[in-house]
Amino acid sequence: MKLFNKKIKLKIRSQDYKKHVGQVPGTLVYTGKKTDNVLKIDSFDYNKDRLEETQIIDINDAKLFRDTDSITWINVNGLNFTDEIETIGNHYELHPLVLEDIVNTNQRPKIDEYDDYIFVVLKMLHYDDQEKMILEQVSFVLGKNYVISFQEAEGDVFDSIRDRLRHAKGRVRTQHSDYLLYALMDSVVDHYFSVIEILGNKIEDLETELFAGQPREDINIEVQQLKREILKVRRAIFPLREVVSRIEKIEHPLIYKRTITYFRDVYDHLIQVSENIDIYREMIWSLMDMYMTTVSNKMNEVMKVLTIIATIFIPLTFIAGIYGMNFEYIPELQYKYSYFILWGIMILLFVGMLIYFRRKKWL
Template identity: 65%
Template structure:
């Protein structure tokens, strides 16, 4: 019996466009909001107790990053969106976690959706939607729950490492997206290790009964990664070609680097897809070879006993006048003939390399 799956789209059936309805299944008890407001000289880093505290950052000369965890708090997200004048359809897409990686270009801001991938305690790949809003001097990010891949970005901002504190908000969006894309390589490495483990197990014959299901699960994980990566290439390409003051010309080179990384990851995904199909073929071939070995042994045994059964059948018939029936040494001679046939057939099979 198949287990019940969450129905993501049923929550939105019959609703008008722009309805802000969270479609996920990760309710966060507490809305977590953090803000980074920095210039080249100073950095403000603090956790906000409510959405209203984020309103004071807009309009300053600094660069502001506001990160929101907890998409189920739709009322607070609507407040933040209304303050930054976000379109209702953008707010709808932020809390609808089934979005394909995409970019929407608006007059005063860019809206970007992508998938953040990480592994859980069982080493399974988990996909989480992350949305970004890039405006003049600010970046808003929205996540389903706490825990992300942005710790290195936070440290770079706090300590002023690199060029982040001297660049504009478009560079901040770049390093956030770059952190997500760089983590794709960790996922790719995990997938590669799993495929190698399966190959080793199949070649050594040390496979369990569930390996067929395990390979199917791995194939679904690869498809999940592929769905997250392939549309993102178009997103980054459009950012690189975007003609507005939000993306500076000197920053576009960095986005081109993200595109190159995505191409590399995509090529690895294609290779792993082919390897998964090869694993399935290899597993089925191994099963067939084992069956053939069993059938070969049974066939050889049947071939050996066919003449022996024939002789035993002849001399087991109830006739009085069978030759050698009353001969004194007929029984040991018959055994000798049967043993000779048995050994002769074994020798023949060895010569033919059937054994």
């Protein structure tokens, strides 16, 4: 029954990849699991002196920001609305393969350069209130005076960027759209530090419990779950290093030289996170070894006790076996105090062996 259930799960898991099989290249097929009932589009249109924050209800209103003199950030929540996303993409003249990659949530972090825009895909990671890791794909389209972000569902790590835009904090209101892209990517990377901090705390707690020598029976399940979470973070971070490295070396009119320095800082953060992830990965393997050693030690303790008990009873069983034989003539059986003497000898053997094992520190 368990094997059957496992096969069902594997079949369901692989269906996301089968959605693209046989499709024409450029066909928009949403492969994620988060579905919103309502498409939500927010926009921040700003310059140094003003900010206009709008929630777009009519999809056609998203087309109004392409040729403005200000900078616009359009945030689209709900990748399952493929028709609306295609409408937005057609207006901003996005390549059909770009639109396909936006709704394909199994995409690897990457960057694609086009004449009028740059397309970036990365993974957003954070923990919810129950400390469950949330992994979500985020796509960015950088244009001359706009950045469009596409998310699976509402809820992200960009609240600090919104606050900086609303209150004109920092440089974001005075820079070009490439700086806005940097700020958004930097916010995603900064939350990687929060994720690895929580991972580090979990590893330390498990390590302390294992060193105490009395681990819970289900602690191996927690170690395996933690291992999967670390692999998720690793898959999100390592390809992103290549993306940011390419942005540093890119020669594109949309990326200004003064912004390259900020992207270099993001790359340094990614290197730091990557090093921590490698350390935590080694620690997880050590925890697995430590758990197996703890289980083996507990088994050895049980076997030691059983062996000592068996060893104690070997001479006692030998004596009882001799005098339990059915020979007609055994001289000691005729003696009046033979029974009590035999009990005394057996008790002395028992106590003497216990004292011997104690001195040898086997007990």
